Amino acid sequence: MPKERITSDKSKDRKGPKEVYVTLQDLIKLQFEARGFSFLPKYAVQSILSGRHRSKLRGRGLDFDEVRKYIPGDDIRNIDWKVTARVGVTHTKEFTEEKERPVLFVVDQGTHMFFGSKLYFKSVIAAHLAALGAWRTLEVGDRVGGLVFNGTKDYFVMPKRNRQAVQRFLSRISEFNQVLSTDKVTLKFDNPLLEALKKTNEVVTHDYLVVVLSDLNYANDQVIKQLIRLKKNNDVIFGHVWDPLEKEILAKKITLSDGEYQILIAKDKTLKNNYKKAQAALLQKTQEDFKKYGIPFLSFSTLESPAHQLRALISSNKRKR
Structure with a gap:
């Protein structure tokens, strides 16, 4: 990949540690890490994050796909005379053709993503994944764009096949990320993820690959319905960003706060156990819902x-067919 000149962010100084906040420079630099993985996943699911896919087309194509019964209107030049003679029924060859698709990343930068008990904040993980996917998609020659949102506003970048569009999208992600804080925010919508998916459904037509990067904070039946609607004519991937503290409270003593209220959790084992069971049940139900509707669910x-997690999940050397 050719070198990209790194432009400066609007703010001169980084607002916080790179594990807490991202800058445009951080996201541009990730183009050099957007390699070493394939957009065909290890799992037997649809192609992931990539721009290239294979679609069945009647008539001449790039590669032979299968032989099927002849249907009036098929190109007679594709009739398989050997099979026809053997079974006594006219059969035709069908081919596949590689076809371009635009890729759209839906990136959550809401206040609920401004959290992390270990190395990174969830908002940073989502931003990095979007950048890695965008650079990789551009590298294989497909159009890429996205929607970044935070519950009070959103910004849409139409998929294009150029670095300027990618950099504009990453710049918006950085801007949304830089305003995150622990201050209480009045949301414009009760469910920001739902509204973002509604808007995505308005702008996406067909043959897109839509990659949603968020946590399960707003995942409900209405969100699932919007994802199902998207999936009717597109491929949809849900990238679940999570923190260990959202699954289990291991600390002996911890204070949790939402910026307005706080609670001290110390020796209450019952509370910790109930929390662990409730979170596990929520995750299992969500995974079952996604599996039921054929929507790949990847956890980060x-x-x-x-970058390491992405390579581990969809490494070109570890695919399963």
Whole structure:
């Protein structure tokens, strides 16, 4: 990949540690890490994050796909005379053709993502994943764009096949990330993720790959319905960003706060056990819902580098068919 000149952010100084806040420079630099993985996943699911896919087309294409019964209107030049002679029924060859698709990243930068008990904040993980996916998609020659949102506003970048569009999208992600804080925010919508998906459904037509990067804070039945609607004519991937503290409270003594109220959790084992069971049940139900509707569900934690996790999940050397 050719070198990209790193432009400066609007703010001269980084607002906080790189594990807490991202800058445009951080996201641009990730283009050099957007390699070593394939957009065909290890799992037997649809292609992931990539721009290239294979679609069945009647007639001539790039590669032979299958032989099927002849249907009036098919190109007679594709009739398989050997199969036709053997079974006594006219059969035709069908081919596949590689076809371009635009990729759209829906990136959550809401206040609920401004959290992390280990190495990274969830908002940083989501930003890095979007940047890695955007650079990789551009590298294989497909259009890429996205929608970044935070519950009070959003910004949409139309998928294009150029670095300027990618940099504009990453710049918006950085801007949304830089305003995150522990201050209480009045949300414009009760469910920001739901509203973001509604808008995505308004702008996406068909044959897109839509990659949603968020946590499960706002995942409910209405969100699932919007994802199902998207999936009717597109591929949809849900990148679940999570923190270990959201699954289990291991600390003997911890104070949790939402910026307005706080609670001290110390020796209450019952509370900790109930919390662990409730979170496990929520995760299991969500995973079952996604599996039921054929929506790949990939988890990314705040424990390690997003690039490392992405390679581990969809490494070109570890695919399963």
